[in-house]
Amino acid sequence: MATILQTPGEYNLGYGINPVTLSGITGGQDKYVLQIRNRLGTTTWADVRQTPNAQGRALFDIQQILQNLLNLSPVGIETYTGWVNSTNELDEYRIYYGTETAGVATIDGFVSGYKVLSGRKTEADTTWQDQLLYRYTISESGVCTIVDTRGLLLSDWQAIQGSGSLPETKPARISGNVPTVVQDLRLTDAYSVSFIQEPMKNGVATANNIIGAWVTSFDAAGVQLDDAFIYNLQSLGGGPDTTIGQNSAVIDPYWALTLPCGPLGSEIAAQLPNLANAAYYWVTLHVSTDSTCGVSGLVWNTTTSQWQVETQLWNAGSGPTGGIADDPVFTPLLVRITPGECNDFEPIQLSWMNSFGFRDYWTFAKRHDREIGIQRNDYLQSSIDYNGATVNPLAGARGYRTFSQQLTNKYTVRTNWLSDYEAAYLENLFISPDVRANLGNGFVSVTLLNTSYVEKTVRKDKMFQYELQFKTAYNLKSQRG
Numbered sequence: 001m002a003t004i005l006q007t008p009g010e011y012n013l014g015y016g017i018n019p020v021t022l023s024g025i026t027g028g029q030d031k032y033v034l035q036i037r038n039r040l041g042t043t044t045w046a047d048v049r050q051t052p053n054a055q056g057r058a059l060f061d062i063q064q065i066l067q068n069l070l071n072l073s074p075v076g077i078e079t080y081t082g083w084v085n086s087t088n089e090l091d092e093y094r095i096y097y098g099t100e101t102a103g104v105a106t107i108d109g110f111v112s113g114y115k116v117l118s119g120r121k122t123e124a125d126t127t128w129q130d131q132l133l134y135r136y137t138i139s140e141s142g143v144c145t146i147v148d149t150r151g152l153l154l155s156d157w158q159a160i161q162g163s164g165s166l167p168e169t170k171p172a173r174i175s176g177n178v179p180t181v182v183q184d185l186r187l188t189d190a191y192s193v194s195f196i197q198e199p200m201k202n203g204v205a206t207a208n209n210i211i212g213a214w215v216t217s218f219d220a221a222g223v224q225l226d227d228a229f230i231y232n233l234q235s236l237g238g239g240p241d242t243t244i245g246q247n248s249a250v251i252d253p254y255w256a257l258t259l260p261c262g263p264l265g266s267e268i269a270a271q272l273p274n275l276a277n278a279a280y281y282w283v284t285l286h287v288s289t290d291s292t293c294g295v296s297g298l299v300w301n302t303t304t305s306q307w308q309v310e311t312q313l314w315n316a317g318s319g320p321t322g323g324i325a326d327d328p329v330f331t332p333l334l335v336r337i338t339p340g341e342c343n344d345f346e347p348i349q350l351s352w353m354n355s356f357g358f359r360d361y362w363t364f365a366k367r368h369d370r371e372i373g374i375q376r377n378d379y380l381q382s383s384i385d386y387n388g389a390t391v392n393p394l395a396g397a398r399g400y401r402t403f404s405q406q407l408t409n410k411y412t413v414r415t416n417w418l419s420d421y422e423a424a425y426l427e428n429l430f431i432s433p434d435v436r437a438n439l440g441n442g443f444v445s446v447t448l449l450n451t452s453y454v455e456k457t458v459r460k461d462k463m464f465q466y467e468l469q470f471k472t473a474y475n476l477k478s479q480r481g
Contacts, residue, residue, distance in 0.1 A: 002097050002108045009127045013119035014067050017126045020060040025052050031100040032058035036065050039092035039252050070118035072434050078190030079265035083238030086256035089357045090117050118357030136329040139202035143290035145325040154194040154356040156428045169222035173326040181331050184338045191262030194358035198250040207287035208249045217272050217281035228271035280336045284328035352432035364413035373408035402481035409472040415465045420457050445473035
């Protein structure tokens with residue numbers, strides 16, 4: 001009878017070793033059987049058989065099987081209305097195991113609840129060692145939700161600063177020195193954040209999912225302009241909740257969520273009617289709390305050894321209605337609205353698959369050049385019309401004629417002067433297999449033409465820039481001559 005000794009773990013990245021080890025085969029059995037099935041166990045995606053090794057075990061790396069379950073983020077995800085679930089970037093599966101005797105398979109058991117993201121990791125990492133950094137942990141004090149640890153967003157951009165050192169006015173829900181992600185965006189920039197929704201719990205905690213996102217904007221003088229709450233509901237593209245306060249346990253395809261939250265075309269932009277006058281805005285993600293946890297209640301967070309306010313908001317109008325724990329469960333996002341520099345060119349924003357399988361962004365606003373690569377297929381057309389009455393060469397005959405053309409639409413873009421952490425972030429762009437560019441009419445797929453990446457640092461290079469070349473994924477159309 002087979003037993004399972006090693007699995008990839010509850011969450012893992014699909015591009016890197018995902019190990020499964022089986023043991024327990026007996027002398028009358030020929031092979032181990034490993035099956036990867038869908039989350040309900042009703043569809044078999046892969047069936048692998050292996051004879052025992054010298055230790056009497058079977059060792060599998062199922063990464064290539066899992067990679068076939070994963071897809072790219074939807075095109076235009078940055079400007080979706082509401083939330084976006086993780087149907088494309090994450091999948092859930094079961095592992096069935098057993099033995100084969102004389103060609104007949106016997107399933108001895110299965111394990112379930114495994115999730116794989118379309119991210120990459122190092123060769124030696126079998127369990128996604130950093131995954132706890134991207135999960136949040138909650139507990140309860142009495143009936144009030146406590147955020148014990150905040151998670152990081154699924155992004156390679158880690159320009160994280162303490163909120164206490166930032167000059168911007170903070171909403172009341174951001175108190176103390178909270179690690180904050182800072183992004184400078186133009187009003188013409190798109191952006192999104194992605195995160196793992198399922199909470200980890202220290203003991204008993206009632207909250208089961210992200211109830212929504214809170215967004216607050218301010219003008220340059222620090223005066224609040226807009227304050228809105230975007231509920232995480234299936235009707236708004238999220239889930240699993242269908243009604244406010246339902247508090248359902250997270251299921252597939254809602255293990256991870258993406259929230260389009262840039263100034264351009266996102267739900268957040270729609271919720272900020274005074275965005276054109278804003279200097280910056282804050283985006284925070286929250287879970288629910290009990291209805292008795294009011295604004296005057298303080299609870300003691302045993303993890304951080306601090307008093308923490310748990311706010312319940314009641315509003316019969318368009319605002320939040322219900323219990324919302326005001327302490328963010330992920331690092332807050334501060335978006336600074338920038339007009340750019342006076343010598344900037346017309347910006348070109350790139351979006352790419354980051355190391356977690358979700359999207360990251362960069363706006364190239366320095367000099368950029370467009371080039372059309374032309375490859376012609378010509379033939380020489382005779383000057384004589386052989387269907388004519390006599391041979392009468394025409395002086396104005398076409399001669400060489402273009403039968404077809406291949407027209408590649410190429411761009412060269414350049415960054416501004418970079419810091420070390422910006423350069424490290426952009427390394428992920430150079431090596432990404434999926435890049436999209438907003439060339440003025442929404443994001444389109446492009447192919448990078450750079451064939452190498454040279455790491456630069458302030459220490460080695462003092463002041464430095466990066467130059468990137470790409471072509472649109474589709475060639476320009478050409479007529480026949």
